[in-house]
Amino acid sequence: MNTMFLLVVLIGTAGWITSTVSLRVKSLQVQADRTERRLALLLDHLGIEEPEPAGLDEVRALIRDDRQISAIKAYRRITGAGLAEAKLAVEALAVTERRK
Missing domain, CATH: 1.20.5 (Single alpha-helices involved in coiled-coils or other helix-helix interfaces)
Incomplete structure (x- = not known):
């Protein structure tokens, strides 16, 4: 009891x-x-x-090569961002890259 x-x-x-x-x-x-x-x-x-984090040229190059997942991984490594934040950031970068 x-x-x-x-x-x-x-x-x-x-x-x-x-x-x-x-x-x-x-x-x-x-x-x-x-x-x-x-x-x-x-x-x-x-x-x-x-200011933009240093090293995003690598991420942009991966986006131009249509390597989205590698770009997200590189963005996370460079910035320390979480997966969702990195995905949104890479998608936004991809939009600006396509406009160029």
């Missing part, structure tokens, strides 16, 4: 801790998103453009 009660209490405590941490992480993500938007507005207002 005591073991069962202790187990229920431990599971309940673990659930409470998990939900509390999850809510805090969501709150921090909202704050980070808001800060990024404000920073983007400031940079735009001041006319400051973020």
Whole structure:
């Protein structure tokens, strides 16, 4: 009986801790998103453009050779971006490369 009660209490405590941490992480993500938007507005207002990472010539060459996956891998290696961010960035670069 005591073991069962202790187990229920431990599971309940673990659930409470998990939900509390999850809510805090969501709150921090909202704050980070808001800060990024404000920073983007400031940079735009001041006319400051973020410099392009060094090494994107390699990514552009892979795009021109129609090697999209290799370009995404190279972009991730160069910038440290995640897969989704790298895919979007390479697709945007591909559009600008096609316009040239």
